[in-house]
Amino acid sequence: MTLSAFAQAVVDGVLTGGVYALMAAGLTLIFGVMDIINIAQGIMVILGAYLSYELSAHVGIGLLPGLLLTVPAMFVLGVAIEFGFMRRLRDQDRTQMSILVTYAVAIVIEGIVTAVAGVDYVQLQASYVNSSIHMLGFYLPDIYLIGFGLAVALMAGLYFMLYRTKFGHAVRASLQNRTAADLIGIDVSRVRTISVGIGVAVTAVGGMVFGATNAFNPNTGYDLISRLLAIVILGGMGSIGGAMGAAIFLLVINDVVAVWWSPTWAPLVYFAALVVVLSVRPRGLFGRAAVRAQ
Amino acid sequence: MSEPGSGAPGAGMHAIPAQPPPARRAPVLGAIGVTLAVFAAFPVLFTDPTTTSIAFFTLIFMISATAWNIFSGYSGYLALGHAVFFGSGAYAVAMSAKSWHVAGGWPVFALLPFGGLIAGAIAIPVGLVALRTRRHTFVVVTIAIFFIFQLAATNFGFTGGTSGMLFPIAPFSAANYNQPFYYVALALLVATTFVSWSVRRSRFGLQLLAIRDDEDRALGLGVKTRRVKLGAFVLSAVPVGMAGGLYFYFVGQVFPQFAFDPLFDLALALMAFLGGLGTVAGPLLGALVLESLQQYLTQTFSSDAIYLIAYGVLFLAVILILPRGVVPSIATLVRRRHAARSHPAGTMPEPRLRETAA
Amino acid sequence: MSPLIEVAGVSKAYGGVNALSDCDLEVHEGQVNGLIGPNGSGKTTLFNVITGYERIRHGKVSLQGADITNTTPDRVFGLGIGRTFQLTRLFMRLSVLENMLVATQRHEGWLRSIVRRAGSAQEKRRALELLDFVGITRLAHEPAGNLSYGQRKLLELASLLVADPAILLLDEPAGGVNPTLIKHLADRIRELNRSGKTIVVVEHNMEFVMSLCSRITVLSQGRALVSGTPAEVRSDPAVLDAYLGGEDDPSTQRQLASVAPGSAPAATVGTPPAASPRFPRPSPSEPRDDALLRLRNVTAGYGGGDILKDVTLDVPRGSITCVVGPNGAGKSTLMATISGLLRPRLGDIRFGHEVISGRTPKRILASGIAHIPQAHSLFPDMTVRQNVEMGAYTISDRALVRRRLAAVEELYPIVRDRAHVKAGSLSGGQQRLIEFARCLMLDPELILLDEPSMGLDPLTRGFVFEMVQQMNARGKTILLVEQNARAGLKLSSHGVVLENGIVRLTGSGAEVLAHPEIGALYLGGAVATAG
Incomplete structure (x- = not known):
């Protein structure tokens, strides 16, 4: 492997890592506020991709303008799922039960998508999907740049929302100390519902970029969720910054391995990294010890 | 119920048998006998190959769900990676048949324990890593490990890649092709159920149930929790590996995408949940109902999509409406009825030892 | 006589707050030892440290002279130290009898444990005897989750006894229990002690502790304050001060006097507010008739x-x-x-x-x-x-x-x-x-x-x-x-x-x-x- 191929792989990894970071940020946000692991996050990304596909291929709305419709649609879906299922889970065994429930939700969505769109692989098309620019010796596909740009913008937006707005403070407050949040007048259950909505809404953007860079069918959701879970665990569940770091770390390794060894083995790196890290640090790379009083 | 000691501290002095009341032992044995007879007679009574193959698939899932329950049901740790053992068992049998030039037919059945052994051996390192983590991380780690195996089976040379591996051809006549498979599966089911029942009433099983209810306190009572969990994990992998070998021998070929199917794990969990997690009969009943229903659905709706939707909706309904499962719910109901009949107002009956798992 | 359990210089902090600081404790064989102290004085933490639920970096725990610091809970139990929890912990979905059988398998490999049925006839007889001892035999086949609070306390105690530990650490055995049952519990504990068991009781019910224990240690602020017989402890003014606040102690009095507004040490609470004329020290406020809040x-x-x-x-x-x-x-x-x-x-x-x-x-x-x-x-x-x-x-x-x-x-x-x-x-x-x-x-x-x-x-x-x-x-x-x-x-x-x-x-x-x-x-x- 030449040095330039290596550098190109690193750049590709960072660019795609940004998009994965966005999708994983939604997953980790939902875990943080709800203690729920949303297995349906993967199929929701695919659903977002299909929505973009239907809009661009059949309605004539481009991928980027289409986001104005798909993001709110996914937000509503998230709110509906929180309302319909997540808040019904009892506190005991909540996280474990949530995995089963959201897995079932994922199957239902997969069924609906399959019924409507079939199982053939599709890929999103637009003028900027196949073009690229050549800069500093790197080939940078436009869609990667757009995706990375969108991801960075949305992550920055998410960060701003969480750390600079009143609602964001309420989210973090409910996450850190539920009783105290109740006592200062925060409507914790509404905060949770909206957070889940936001966590799901980001999949619309993730789906658009993913669908433009990969061929997908309803089954792709499983591959995706397994990668997202690896990222979230490695980053420490509930930590958005950790998810970002872990996503870029894994995707860079993935792309380097793909170039240096073989693309078929690259995904193995994800899980191998996860297993190695967990055997050394069961809490993940960036995870903190749960503070538990007797 | 009055506080003990509130009247006389010696109030509990009257003798109580060490055994729970032995009532209804004979009917239970009778019911088991009848069920076994029905299962044994089934392929004789219904010879249609479509029917017997559905029956065979149902047995495979009854074995797997029962085995899954030995770990996940009793310990309360949800494992969503048992397809690893199902697939590994299948590959182990296929590979050993190939490299040892085993002839088709009964000799391949003799290789099934080897498939189980390999599955058990794989479970040791998998369990060592996965069981280091807390409960909800454990679930995710088992999923991740599952994907590693799926990828490996697809990409390794010796597994035959995406085209999979062929089993030796079974020399059974077309008309009676299903019967040998059915009876081997039935024997395996009886064995697995016996193991599950033995574990449930053993000290080991009690330790697992104690871990489910309060792992920290179990540790404080001297239970070697890590060792017990790993033991159960390995024990539950073995029958799944054997079932995998049998299933794919029946199909004739093993492909990575079927051998390592994420829906398999979910199916086991759903079956156990529907029937009753942590009971012996629950997973059997759940698998019997669900797998035959599933086969029926696939045959009725040719569309995968509708099948998926129906499956998902059913799953949601079970978890949200019957989170404890059918068997414990019925047990509670029966106990209440019984209590209302034989214990007028206020007193409680003495439920039997094994019905307390919920 | 050297102590059976000796805790020396143990410190444990959570997020900057010291639960234990340089704490010592001696548990003497064959006695009922009491451990008392105000809320948050570190009693439960000390139990957690002894039984291996909390790991420590400073200090030492020894049993009969052998170092058992940071031994895991299962091993500590194997050494013959059993404990109960402040908030009673049982296996709620198992029956009372099954709860009794969990602790019986101390010396057994897991392979053998799979084959052996939970509880031989002999073990069950023993379990029932012990249930009888605490007085809940008739509930033997009831799920533990159905028991009342007091019955749970009794079961938790009985479930330890099955393994016959030499030392029992009881965390608030009388907490939230009605008076008749408290007497019953005290009788049981005395009887266990007579049969040779060493007992350590953490308890807030003073009557219970004073009547039961031969030796009492008072913890305050994560440190052992006083140790002695009930009479000694009772007559020690420092003990009442620990509970009611130590203003009668002249040295504390001096310290408190020094924290008038404007002179509070900056090291402990950052910059204190300056004595401001707008916020004068309050004169004892006159109680007025109108109630702001009424509970009926x-x-x-x-x-x-x-x-x-x-x-x-x-x-x-x-x-x-x-x-x-x-x-x-x-x-x-x-x-x-x-x-x-x-x-x-x-x-x-x-x-x-x-x-x-x-x-x-x-x-x-x-x-x-x-x-x-x-x-x-x-x-x-x-x-x-x-x-x-x-x-x-x-x-x-x-x-x-x-x-x-x-x-x-x-x-x-x-x-x-x-x-x-x-x-x-x-x-x-x-x-x-x-x-x-x-x-x-x-x-x-x-x-x-x-x-x-x-x-x-x-x-x-x-x-x-x-x-x-x-x-x-x-x-x-x-x-x-x-x-x-x-x-x-x-x-x-x-x-x-x-x-x-x-x-x-x-x-x-x-x-x-x-x-x-x-x-x-x-x-x-x-x-x-x-x-």
């Missing part, structure tokens, strides 16, 4: 049980009303019921002229009642400024928020000085100030203050009390719950004594403090004569 026949509790029983109580406008009472009296439940975290089952609560019982916490907050719960109510990963601003979450007028923030910053300069520091990194006393600041953002009429002195050293505690008086001087009515009864009542205009969820006594702070039964309430009936 309020009954409330968690799950099935009632913790508050028919509580009728008035909080006069402008007062500091202090609720005292032993552990488990229902003080925190009272607070939660007023602030709406818990709905009263019966009775009504009026605030001014409004009935507030049954409202959500948010609406009760809006009507002017702020609740500062016991310790750890900040958002640890948010900055000081953000925490304080969160207090005004329900206010949408930004200008008002800014004005309130400015006022609070002037009152507590630490809010400005440490604005961008994470709240979780502050010391205990500083965190209390931030909690006060946060609650003042809404300018509430009534502040429910639950144990503001918990986990604080005497110096900081005095300072925090000054701050409470300061808030009162600014016109806030305060309902205070305080473990440190003397100090709490001293600064209060009104006092309420709560015991077992029942109001025992009300009056002015001084009256309640002077009442002869107060000591008895904490240290058991005998103390009135002994002291």
Whole structure:
């Protein structure tokens, strides 16, 4: 492997890592506020991709303008799922039960998508999907740049929302100390519902970029969720910054391995990294010890 | 119920048998006998190959769900990676048949324990890593490990890649092709159920149930929790590996995408949940109902999509409406009825030892 | 005679708060050893350290001279040390008999354990004998989750005995148990002791401890204060001080005197507020007739049980009303019921002229009642400024928020000085100030203050009390719950004594403090004569 191929792989990894970071940020946000692991996050990304596909291929709305419709649609879906299922889970065994429930939700969505769109692989098309620019010796596909740009913008937006707005403070407050949040007048259950909505809404953007860079069918959701879970665990569940770091770390390794060894083995790196890290640090790379009083 | 000691501290002095009341032992044995007879007679009574193959698939899932329950049901740790053992068992049998030039037919059945052994051996390192983590991380780690195996089976040379591996051809006549498979599966089911029942009433099983209810306190009572969990994990992998070998021998070929199917794990969990997690009969009943229903659905709706939707909706309904499962719910109901009949107002009956798992 | 268990120099801290600091303990063979001390003095933590549930970096635990520091809980049990938990822990979905059988398999490989049936006939007989010993045999086949609270305590004890441990560590065996059963328990413990078992009891019920134990160690602030016979401990003034607050000790008195406003040590609580002419030291406030908060026949509790029983109580406008009472009296439940975290089952609560019982916490907050719960109510990963601003979450007028923030910053300069520091990194006393600041953002009429002195050293505690008086001087009515009864009542205009969820006594702070039964309430009936 030449040095330039290596550098190109690193750049590709960072660019795609940004998009994965966005999708994983939604997953980790939902875990943080709800203690729920949303297995349906993967199929929701695919659903977002299909929505973009239907809009661009059949309605004539481009991928980027289409986001104005798909993001709110996914937000509503998230709110509906929180309302319909997540808040019904009892506190005991909540996280474990949530995995089963959201897995079932994922199957239902997969069924609906399959019924409507079939199982053939599709890929999103637009003028900027196949073009690229050549800069500093790197080939940078436009869609990667757009995706990375969108991801960075949305992550920055998410960060701003969480750390600079009143609602964001309420989210973090409910996450850190539920009783105290109740006592200062925060409507914790509404905060949770909206957070889940936001966590799901980001999949619309993730789906658009993913669908433009990969061929997908309803089954792709499983591959995706397994990668997202690896990222979230490695980053420490509930930590958005950790998810970002872990996503870029894994995707860079993935792309380097793909170039240096073989693309078929690259995904193995994800899980191998996860297993190695967990055997050394069961809490993940960036995870903190749960503070538990007797 | 009055506080003990509130009247006389010696109030509990009257003798109580060490055994729970032995009532209804004979009917239970009778019911088991009848069920076994029905299962044994089934392929004789219904010879249609479509029917017997559905029956065979149902047995495979009854074995797997029962085995899954030995770990996940009793310990309360949800494992969503048992397809690893199902697939590994299948590959182990296929590979050993190939490299040892085993002839088709009964000799391949003799290789099934080897498939189980390999599955058990794989479970040791998998369990060592996965069981280091807390409960909800454990679930995710088992999923991740599952994907590693799926990828490996697809990409390794010796597994035959995406085209999979062929089993030796079974020399059974077309008309009676299903019967040998059915009876081997039935024997395996009886064995697995016996193991599950033995574990449930053993000290080991009690330790697992104690871990489910309060792992920290179990540790404080001297239970070697890590060792017990790993033991159960390995024990539950073995029958799944054997079932995998049998299933794919029946199909004739093993492909990575079927051998390592994420829906398999979910199916086991759903079956156990529907029937009753942590009971012996629950997973059997759940698998019997669900797998035959599933086969029926696939045959009725040719569309995968509708099948998926129906499956998902059913799953949601079970978890949200019957989170404890059918068997414990019925047990509670029966106990209440019984209590209302034989214990007028206020007193409680003495439920039997094994019905307390919920 | 060398001690059976020896704990030497053990320290354990959680997030900056010391649960144990250089703690020593000796457990003597064949005795019933008592371990007492006020709330938060480290008793349960000490049990956790001995039994391996908490790992320590400083100190040593030994059993018969052999080092067992940081041994895992299963091994500790194997060495013959069994323990119960403060909040009873059972295997709730297993039957009583099955609960009894979990601890029987001490010397067995797991392969053998798969084959062997849980409980041989002999083991079951033994289990039933022990159930009989505690008196719950007839429940043998009942799921443990169906047992009443007292029965659970008995089962938890019995389930240890199956393995025949030589040493029993019992964490509040009599907590929340009715008097008849307490006597029953004490008899059982005595009998176990006669049969040769060494016992350590952590308990708040003084009568129980004094009558049962041959040797008592008093913990205070994570350290062993006194050790001796019940009589010695009872007559030691330091012990009563540990419970009621040590103002009679001249050295403490001096320390407290030195924390008048303006002179509090900066090291402990950041920059103290300057003595401001606008906030003079309050003169003892005149109790006025009109009650701001009225509780009438309020009954409330968690799950099935009632913790508050028919509580009728008035909080006069402008007062500091202090609720005292032993552990488990229902003080925190009272607070939660007023602030709406818990709905009263019966009775009504009026605030001014409004009935507030049954409202959500948010609406009760809006009507002017702020609740500062016991310790750890900040958002640890948010900055000081953000925490304080969160207090005004329900206010949408930004200008008002800014004005309130400015006022609070002037009152507590630490809010400005440490604005961008994470709240979780502050010391205990500083965190209390931030909690006060946060609650003042809404300018509430009534502040429910639950144990503001918990986990604080005497110096900081005095300072925090000054701050409470300061808030009162600014016109806030305060309902205070305080473990440190003397100090709490001293600064209060009104006092309420709560015991077992029942109001025992009300009056002015001084009256309640002077009442002869107060000591008895904490240290058991005998103390009135002994002291």
